Amino acid sequence: MRKKHLAACLLVAWVLLVIGFMILARTLDLEIFFVLWLIGILVVVELASDHFATPRHLQVQKFVIAAGVVLFGAIVARKVLEILAR
Secondary structure (H helix, E strand, C coil), X not given: CXXXXXXXXXXXXXXXXXXXXXXXXXXXXHHHHHHHXXXXXXXXXXXXXXXXXXXXXXXXXXXXXXXXXXXHHHHHHHHHHHXXXX
């Protein structure tokens, strides 16, 4: 199996595991899901990347990760502002 397909399968398994635990805990929170998805994609991309050559699909995924980090920063900023407003 190619690394690209293995990485996609691992990410899907991670997301399904997160959704399963969220359903079992009865806490469906989009922010928590997003943060756990971002952690999963960071781990999968790091494990799938070569340090000497970067395949095209990993270059595209780095843009997705950058957008995810920006969204994560916005979530953290909003939570901090909620805490400070109290």
